[in-house]
Amino acid sequence: MSSVQIRDVRKSFGNFEVLHGVSIPIEDGEFVVLVGPSGCGKSTLLRMLAGLENITSGTISIGDRVVNNVQPKERDIAMVFQNYALYPHMTVADNMGFSLKLRGARADEISNGVKRAAEILALTPLLDRYPRQLSGGQRQRVAMGRAIVRDPQVFLFDEPLSNLDAKLRVAMRTEIKELHQRLRTTTVYVTHDQIEAMTMADKIVVMHDGVVEQMGTPLELYDTPANQFVAGFIGSPAMNFLKGKVKSNGSAGFEGPNGVKLPLASAPANSDGQPAVYGVRPEHFTIADDGAEAEIVVVEPTGSETQVFAKLGGEQVVAVFRERHQFNPGDKIRLKPDPTLVHLFDETTGKRLNA
Amino acid sequence: MVDIALEPKAARRPIREATRWDLLRANRNWLGFWFMLPAMAFLILFLAYPLGLGVWISFTDARIGRPGHFIGTENYEWLWDDSIFWLSVFNTLLYTTIASAIKFAIGLYLALLLNENMPFKAMLRALVLIPFIVPTVLSALAFWWIFDSQFSIISWSLKQMGLITENINFLGDVTWARICVIFANIWRGVPFVAITLLAGLQTVSPSLYEAATLDGATSWQRFRFITYPLLTPIIAVVMTFSVLFTFTDFQLIWAMTRGGPVNATHLMATLSYQRAIIGGTLGEGAAISNAMIPFLLAAIMVSWFGLQRRKWQQGENND
Numbered sequence: 055m056s057s058v059q060i061r062d063v064r065k066s067f068g069n070f071e072v073l074h075g076v077s078i079p080i081e082d083g084e085f086v087v088l089v090g091p092s093g094c095g096k097s098t099l100l101r102m103l104a105g106l107e108n109i110t111s112g113t114i115s116i117g118d119r120v121v122n123n124v125q126p127k128e129r130d131i132a133m134v135f136q137n138y139a140l141y142p143h144m145t146v147a148d149n150m151g152f153s154l155k156l157r158g159a160r161a162d163e164i165s166n167g168v169k170r171a172a173e174i175l176a177l178t179p180l181l182d183r184y185p186r187q188l189s190g191g192q193r194q195r196v197a198m199g200r201a202i203v204r205d206p207q208v209f210l211f212d213e214p215l216s217n218l219d220a221k222l223r224v225a226m227r228t229e230i231k232e233l234h235q236r237l238r239t240t241t242v243y244v245t246h247d248q249i250e251a252m253t254m255a256d257k258i259v260v261m262h263d264g265v266v267e268q269m270g271t272p273l274e275l276y277d278t279p280a281n282q283f284v285a286g287f288i289g290s291p292a293m294n295f296l297k298g299k300v301k302s303n304g305s306a307g308f309e310g311p312n313g314v315k316l317p318l319a320s321a322p323a324n325s326d327g328q329p330a331v332y333g334v335r336p337e338h339f340t341i342a343d344d345g346a347e348a349e350i351v352v353v354e355p356t357g358s359e360t361q362v363f364a365k366l367g368g369e370q371v372v373a374v375f376r377e378r379h380q381f382n383p384g385d386k387i388r389l390k391p392d393p394t395l396v397h398l399f400d401e402t403t404g405k406r407l408n409a
Numbered sequence: 410m411v412d413i414a415l416e417p418k419a420a421r422r423p424i425r426e427a428t429r430w431d432l433l434r435a436n437r438n439w440l441g442f443w444f445m446l447p448a449m450a451f452l453i454l455f456l457a458y459p460l461g462l463g464v465w466i467s468f469t470d471a472r473i474g475r476p477g478h479f480i481g482t483e484n485y486e487w488l489w490d491d492s493i494f495w496l497s498v499f500n501t502l503l504y505t506t507i508a509s510a511i512k513f514a515i516g517l518y519l520a521l522l523l524n525e526n527m528p529f530k531a532m533l534r535a536l537v538l539i540p541f542i543v544p545t546v547l548s549a550l551a552f553w554w555i556f557d558s559q560f561s562i563i564s565w566s567l568k569q570m571g572l573i574t575e576n577i578n579f580l581g582d583v584t585w586a587r588i589c590v591i592f593a594n595i596w597r598g599v600p601f602v603a604i605t606l607l608a609g610l611q612t613v614s615p616s617l618y619e620a621a622t623l624d625g626a627t628s629w630q631r632f633r634f635i636t637y638p639l640l641t642p643i644i645a646v647v648m649t650f651s652v653l654f655t656f657t658d659f660q661l662i663w664a665m666t667r668g669g670p671v672n673a674t675h676l677m678a679t680l681s682y683q684r685a686i687i688g689g690t691l692g693e694g695a696a697i698s699n700a701m702i703p704f705l706l707a708a709i710m711v712s713w714f715g716l717q718r719r720k721w722q723q724g725e726n727n728d
Contacts, residue, residue, distance in 0.1 A: 106619050127625035139620035143638045152634070153624035200624075 056117035056207045057082045058103070058240060063112035065098055072098055074264045075112065080257075083238045085231075089251040090261035090287070099261075100210055100244045104133050116207055132201035133210040136217065138193045140185040140200075147172075147181040150199045171202040174233070191222045198233065209234075211243040215250065227253055248288050252276070260284050278397075282404035285333050285397055291361060294371040296332045297401065300325040308332045308398075314346045314367035317393035322407045330407060333397035336361070339373035345390030353381045364389065467695035477692055484696035493672050494697060497680040501704075503587070504676060505655045508594045512651055513644075515595065516602025521632075523603070524610045534607070541600035549664030552593040556580050556665070580666055583673040590674050593661050598654070602647055609643035610636065649712035653705060677701050 058080040065073040073095045080086050088096040101107040103114055105126030113120050121129050132153075140149050148155075150171055151164040159167070172178045175195045185193055194214060201209055211230070215223045231254050234241055245251055251258045252272045260267045260275065260283070267287075268280040279285035285293045298310040302321035308330070310316050316332055339345075348364035348371065355361075362373045362381055366389060373389055381387070398407040433439050467484055471477030488494045523534050540548065555562055556579035564576040579585045613636060621631050659678040662668065668675035668683060675683075677697055685694020 104619075104623060106622070126622050131623065133620070133623050135616050135620060137614065137616055139614065139616040141617060141620075141635065152621075156625045156630060200620075204624075 056240060058208060058242070059113070059115045060099070060103070061113045061115075063099070063102065063114060064110045065095070065102060065107065066110045072264050076261070076264070076266055078259055078266065078269065080240060080242065083240055085234050085241045085243065085254060085256045086259060087243045087245060087251040087255035087257070088259050088261055089245055089248055092246060094261040095264040096244045096261050097212055100212055100242060103208075103242060104131055104210055105129050130206050131208045131210055132204045132206040133212065134197045134201055134214045136213040138185075138197040138217075140193055140196055142185050144184075145181065146177060146183050146185070146188070146196050146199075149185070149196055150203045152200070153204050167203045171199045174202060174236070175199050190218050191226060194218060194226055195229075198230070202233075202237070207240065209239050209241040211241065213245055214243075215245070216247075230254065249290060252288065258288075260287060262287075278406070280406055282331055282333070282399040285399065289335060291336050291372045291374065293333045293335050293397070295399075296334075296367070296369055296371070298330065298332060300328045300330050300398070302326045310346070311367040311369050316346060316391060316396075318396065318398070319393040320408070322398070325407070329401045331399040331401055331404075333399060334391040335395070336372045336374040338392045338395045339371075339389045340392065341375075341379065341387055342390035343388060345388035348387055348389045350381050350383050350385045350387060352383060463695045463698055466691055467699045469692050471691040473686075473689040473691060480692070484692050485700075487693065488696055488700065493675070494680065494700075496672055497675045497677050497697075498700070500587075500674060501656060501676045504591060504594070504658070505652060508591050508598065508655050509648065509652050511591075511595050512598045512602050513648060515599050516647075517606055519599065519603040520606035520610055521636075523607050534604075537603055538600050540597050541604075545597065545660040546664050548597060549593065549661045552589070552661075553580075553665050556589045581670050583670060586666055586670055586674050590662055590665055593665060594655060594658060597661065598651060602651055605647045606640065606643065609640050613639050645712055645715040649708060649715075652708050656704060656708065657701065
């Protein structure tokens with residue numbers, strides 16, 4: 055186990071720069087999730103960490119050692135691939151023991167290592183099977199087993215759950231998190247799924263177009279997104295954004311689309327009339343008499359909660375209620391955002407304006 | 410509503426029992442039979458019938474222009490004591506073994522090379538195919554000139570460099586002649602092996618190599634433990650075909666040496682042709698041809714067992 059330091063790393067393919075100076079400190083034993091939409095450079099960064107892509111500039115160090123020019127096999131890392139990359143002609147046991155075999159370990163060392171990892175992952179009855187004979191979830195576990203056997207300094211996961219069906223994905227998510235809590239190995243996990251990021255990470259790194267948008271614990275990112283991109287990316291259903299102007303003459307407020315009045319706890323200094331984006335999470339709406347009038351478009355009950363899509367000042371917003379209201383499409387309701395929990399972003403830069 | 414919906418149904422035609430003809434028409438095996446018929450007719454007419462005829466002729470004393478009489482195994486007994494026939498068997502085995510082994514080695518090397526990322530990859534891949542698309546007889550004629558006793562470009566070049574003083578008698582010397590025809594066969598056969606193995610290599614997922622790299626494999630270990638095992642099924646197919654083609658080779662030899670010098674390059678196929686068509690003894694020629702069958706069957710058996718699906722290829726795919 056060891057820490058990982060990524061310092062001002064850039065990556066270009068030809069003249070095309072995909073990573074524009076990324077710095078991420080990763081502590082020993084930390085579970086870090088790199089999350090972002092496709093093409094944001096998160097997988098490239100992971101592959102650079104593994105040594106499968108070279109580093110155009112900047113440094114990556116594992117422990118105290120700069121590994122820019124260290125061969126992948128010398129880096130002491132293990133990676134779980136999206137398609138698992140299991141060797142089809144080897145049994146589960148051979149797949150898991152392959153790295154030990156290459157290292158020249160004795161036969162009993164290999165079988166002990168494999169056995170230990172197989173027990174952790176409940177793979178013992180499958181050791182003699184071939185990858186073809188396994189289900190998706192079992193293959194996923196074998197791929198993790200192969201990583202565990204190595205007892206590496208760092209685990210790398212490259213979208214490991216995206217080939218699984220929804221139910222299995224949730225189960226494996228828990229399993230990976232549990233495994234990390236047990237082994238405490240530094241882990242870097244790449245995904246495009248913000249729910250995976252939120253549920254698993256000690257620290258989330260949100261990436262977009264080759265830069266880090268924000269870094270922090272899941273709840274930090276959720277509660278105080280640094281910009282509109284992070285605000286929209288983290289959370290499901292996504293945050294509602296309403297364009298308008300800040301009002302700070304007298305009491306603070308916000309004038310939304312078509313003059314809708316929205317509450318604001320406090321306005322940033324010297325911001326009267328400043329155009330801005332008002333962000334409110336779906337669960338921070340309440341029904342109140344002094345709320346803004348909205349017309350219900352669609353009601354989607356999920357059992358534990360109800361998602362309501364409504365027109366607010368001509369813009370579609372979504373609100374989530376845990377209590378059961380009797381709503382029908384076409385009903386007029388009064389939606390009131392919780393003023394202490396709303397977010398304000400700069401209209402052009404997208405930067406967060408309120409504290 | 411129910412009544413309204415049901416009423417027009419009563420007016421429908423009564424349901425007819427399916428006749429045997431209806432069942433036959435819907436039978437997929439019956440349809441399959443008709444689809445197979447053209448291929449079957451082709452195979453019977455051009456493969457099974459000539460083969461049967463060849464076997465029959467080998468038991469007769471047929472000559473060109475004269476239908477033969479049944480003479481039992483006399484042709485085979487004759488061949489058993491014919492040293493030229495045994496020489497041709499030896500030549501064929503030598504030719505097949507050496508040429509196939511070298512074709513495999515060079516083909517695999519080229520395939521691995523062409524699978525790497527390198528400039529002009531598409532053009533190089535196309536270039537490799539050239540020997541394969543040139544008609545065999547034309548390339549044989551070209552080799553005939555290259556190895557000519559007087560005008561050989563090789564002899565000329567070596568003389569210009571001062572390495573030799575006399576022309577090498579490539580096709581007139583027993584050893585040289587064998588080397589030359591084997592060389593020509595290799596030149597012609599390598600593209601098939603290389604391109605087929607390349608196709609096999611491209612089915613290996615790159616992430617397997619990445620996983621192996623991270624597992625600590627050197628490039629030799631990646632070949633030894635990943636590439637080679639995953640390629641074995643396709644190697645078995647390619648080499649079976651390569652061996653069959655080489656064993657039955659006729660064109661190259663006939664165009665370059667006609668079996669000479671002193672029968673040193675006579676293969677079973679060329680000897681059969683010489684005895685049956687040039688010499689006119691159809692029965693004996695047919696017997697020589699038939700003598701190839703056990704060897705070819707043996708080669709097919711080897712590949713049949715080699716091609717049995719390996720355990721890792723079997724099993725359920727639960728995706």
